[in-house]
Amino acid sequence: MAKTYYDPADLRKFGKITEWNEELGNKFFDYYGKVFEEGALTAREKSLIALAVAHTEQCPYCIDAYTKDGLQRGVTKEEMMEAIHVGAAIKSGATLVHGVQMMNKVNKLDG
Amino acid sequence: MATKSLKKLGSDLAKSNKQLEILSGGIFADGELPTFKNKISETSQFPLKAKTLEILQINVGYMCNQVCEHCHVDAGPDRKEIMTQETMQQILDVIKTTGAHTLDLTGGAPEMNPNFRWFVEEASKIGIKDFIVRSNLTIIRANKKYYDLPQFFKKHNIHVVSSMPHWTRGKTDKQRGEGVFDMSIKALQELNAVGYGMPGSDLKLDLVYNPSGAFLPGDQSAMEKDFKKALMEDFSIQFHNLFAITNLPIARFLDFLIASENYEDYMYSLVEAYNPAAVANVMCTNTLSVSWDGYLFDCDFNQMLELPVNSKSKHISDYKTELLEGRNIVISQHCYGCTAGAGSSCQGVVA
Numbered sequence: 001m002a003k004t005y006y007d008p009a010d011l012r013k014f015g016k017i018t019e020w021n022e023e024l025g026n027k028f029f030d031y032y033g034k035v036f037e038e039g040a041l042t043a044r045e046k047s048l049i050a051l052a053v054a055h056t057e058q059c060p061y062c063i064d065a066y067t068k069d070g071l072q073r074g075v076t077k078e079e080m081m082e083a084i085h086v087g088a089a090i091k092s093g094a095t096l097v098h099g100v101q102m103m104n105k106v107n108k109l110d111g
Numbered sequence: 112m113a114t115k116s117l118k119k120l121g122s123d124l125a126k127s128n129k130q131l132e133i134l135s136g137g138i139f140a141d142g143e144l145p146t147f148k149n150k151i152s153e154t155s156q157f158p159l160k161a162k163t164l165e166i167l168q169i170n171v172g173y174m175c176n177q178v179c180e181h182c183h184v185d186a187g188p189d190r191k192e193i194m195t196q197e198t199m200q201q202i203l204d205v206i207k208t209t210g211a212h213t214l215d216l217t218g219g220a221p222e223m224n225p226n227f228r229w230f231v232e233e234a235s236k237i238g239i240k241d242f243i244v245r246s247n248l249t250i251i252r253a254n255k256k257y258y259d260l261p262q263f264f265k266k267h268n269i270h271v272v273s274s275m276p277h278w279t280r281g282k283t284d285k286q287r288g289e290g291v292f293d294m295s296i297k298a299l300q301e302l303n304a305v306g307y308g309m310p311g312s313d314l315k316l317d318l319v320y321n322p323s324g325a326f327l328p329g330d331q332s333a334m335e336k337d338f339k340k341a342l343m344e345d346f347s348i349q350f351h352n353l354f355a356i357t358n359l360p361i362a363r364f365l366d367f368l369i370a371s372e373n374y375e376d377y378m379y380s381l382v383e384a385y386n387p388a389a390v391a392n393v394m395c396t397n398t399l400s401v402s403w404d405g406y407l408f409d410c411d412f413n414q415m416l417e418l419p420v421n422s423k424s425k426h427i428s429d430y431k432t433e434l435l436e437g438r439n440i441v442i443s444q445h446c447y448g449c450t451a452g453a454g455s456s457c458q459g460v461v462a
Contacts, residue, residue, distance in 0.1 A: 012379060043333065072322070073329040074337055076279055 011061045044073045051080060052087035114178055116187040117363060124366045125185060127417040133365065134444040138375055144382050147446045154387040159440035161409070164432070165397040168215040168411060168457065169194075169202060171227065172403045175219040176253045179274075179287045181321070181364040183415055186219045196226045198405040198427065203233055205430045215398075215457065217245040217411065222257060235267040243270045245319075245457075248298040249291055261298075261305045270315040271307060272354070273299070276323050278341035286323040299348045308350040319459075321356045325373035327380055327451055328355035331460045354459030357381075359412050359448035381447035389454025392461035395440045401427055409440045411457070416445070 018025030036046050047069050054062030070080055117125040124130060138144045151157045173190035175182075206214065214234055221227055221244055235242060244264065251260045264271055275295060276286045283292035299316075302308060308316030318338065322328050335353035342348040358364045360377060368374040395409040399420075405427040408414040418441045419425055424434040454461035 012383075038333075043330070044337070068326050071324060071326045074277060074320075074334055076277075076282065 006060050008060075008064060011064060014061070044075065047073055048075060048079065048083045052083040055084050056087040056091050114187075116173075116178065116185045116189055117366060118185055119187070119189040122366065124362070124369075127415065130361055130365055131416060131418075131443060133369070133374075134360065138378060139444055144378060147442050147444050150382070150385055150447075151387075151390055151442075151450075154390070156387065156390045159390070159393070159396065159442060161436060161438045161440060162396045163436060164209055164211050164399055166213040166215055166394070166399075167202075167206060167209070167211045168217060168398055168400045170217050170400065170402055170411060170414060171199075171219070171221045171224040171230070173219045174223045175247065176223065176250055177220070177247055177288055177291065179363075181286065181323075181358055181367060183359055183362045183364060183412060184219065185362045185415070190219065192403045193224055194226070194403040194405075196229065198403075199226055199230045199233075201405060201427045202401060203230075203237065205427055206234065206237055206239065208430075209432065212240040213243065214239045214241070215243040215245070217457075220247050220250045222246065222250050222260060228263065231263075231267055231269065235269075241270055242268065243272050245272050245274075247287075248273045248275070248295040249287075251298040251301065252294045261301050261307065264302075265305050265307070265314060268313070270317070271302060272317045272319060274321070275299075275318040275338070276320060278338050278345070282323050296346050296348065299342070299350070300346065303347075303349055308348075310349065316350045317352045317354060318350050319354045319356055321358055325368055325371065325377045327357055327384060328455070331355040331453065352459070354457070355453075355455070356457070356459065357448045357451055357455035359445045361412055361445050362415055378444070378447070381451045384451035385447060386450055386452060386454060386462055389450040389452075389462040392454060392456075393446075393449045394456035394458070394461070395449075398457075399435065407435070412445055412448075413441055416443070418443070 015029070018029070036043060036050075041049075047066060050062070051066040051070055054066050067080065135146075139146050148157055151159065170184075172193035173184055173186045174188065174193060175184075175186035175190070176188060178187040216231075218224070224230070231244070246260070250257055252258075273295070274287070275283070277283050280292040283295065284290065299308070302316055305314070306312050307314040320328060320334055320338070328334065331353060334355055338353050339350070342350070360368055360374070360381075365374075368377050395413075398410060400408040400411045400414050402408060402414050406414075407420045407422070407425055407427065407430070408418065409420055420435065420438060421441050422434050422438045424431040449455050449461075452460075
């Protein structure tokens with residue numbers, strides 16, 4: 001058993017998931033590839049969205065992958081940090097907006 | 112930021128055999144990654160063979176006013192290797208006899224060679240179709256004696272190709288040195304002022320982008336769009352094309368990869384991005400590189416690794432088309448740098 005749950009070298013093996021289920025694996029990678037193609041959004045914009053989501057998902061593989069992807073596209077560190085703050089703002093906003101539910105419940109139970 | 116060449120520092124990596132040892136050892140020796148020879152053999156592209164000569168690339172010396180972090184030449188102010196007028200004359204004699212349509216001067220900073228202007232004047236008389244000078248831009252602002260370079264380039268209809276790692280100051284200065292961005296911007300504005308890089312202008316001004324770290328260049332046309340937009344908005348600068356060039360794992364860039372523990376990951380990236388279609392058009396198949404002392408190489412990178420052409424004709428004074436055409440190109444694992452993704456050459460992508 002590996003001593004750590006995450007090994008950076010495992011990212012390179014991602015493609016191997018198709019070995020245990022070729023059909024679904026291939027469908028996933030086709031879909032994935034298509035999503036990141038230039039479309040109504042540029043590939044650069046998509047890369048920044050992916051970087052922000054990588055952080056909110058706290059996926060270390062994705063963070064490595066989309067930091068490098070951003071650098072390759074000429075994304076600056078200022079742009080990267082701003083993107084992460086967008087993710088963080090949504091995360092904290094999502095927590096805080098539930099405060100309204102708490103307030104509703106208090107009001108109902110305790111007038 | 113580097114201030115001295117690896118050679119001046121007495122680094123082991125200043126020795127080409129040490130670099131070749133690293134490129135052949137480790138993950139390539141134990142079979143974790145395929146060697147370049149094995150990889151191109153998969154698509155029956157080994158041995159790579161030289162076709163008709165189209166581009167003659169001349170390295171007129173390793174002296175430079177800059178010490179860029181990832182320079183594959185290990186150039187800098189402390190390098191004394193400078194091409195003599197005698198070698199230049201031998202090159203001029205050869206150009207007249209070959210059908211090469213492009214003459215490409217590089218360095219170091221080619222303008223620092225004391226015979227640079229003489230060479231340009233003589234070579235431009237021959238009537239080469241595309242006459243390139245790879246200028247680092249800052250040289251134009253480095254000293255009063257260089258201030259008139261834009262006019263000089265214009266007079267001889269030189270195609271100016273300049274390095275520009277990013278459209279922001281921070282990323283540019285990190286790679287090329289403090290103050291380089293501002294000086295480069297000023298130089299580009301001066302080139303624009305005499306007509307270089309303007310839409311429809313015959314005075315060609317192209318920029319070269321190479322990544323500032325251990326990653327591959329992004330899509331060339333997307334990068335070109337970003338560069339054009341930013342340079343126009345921020346500085347009203349125009350240029351024609353952007354060439355995206357991959358950093359090859361040699362000299363100072365190899366030193367950086369090893370020191371930052373990025374070497375293996377970088378080689379993996381190159382091998383994973385291997386594109387057989389790029390192999391068909393790698394620049395060594397139509398280019399010859401001439402070193403400051405007149406020796407012949409398949410490319411500027413092989414020159415730095417001291418891997419001479421595989422031909423009896425090894426020096427410009429001994430140039431024989433029949434001996435050089437069809438020769439087998441000398442390869443090692445650094446060649447993966449030219450076949451990754453859309454490929455890479457001194458003229459940008461090849462596939």
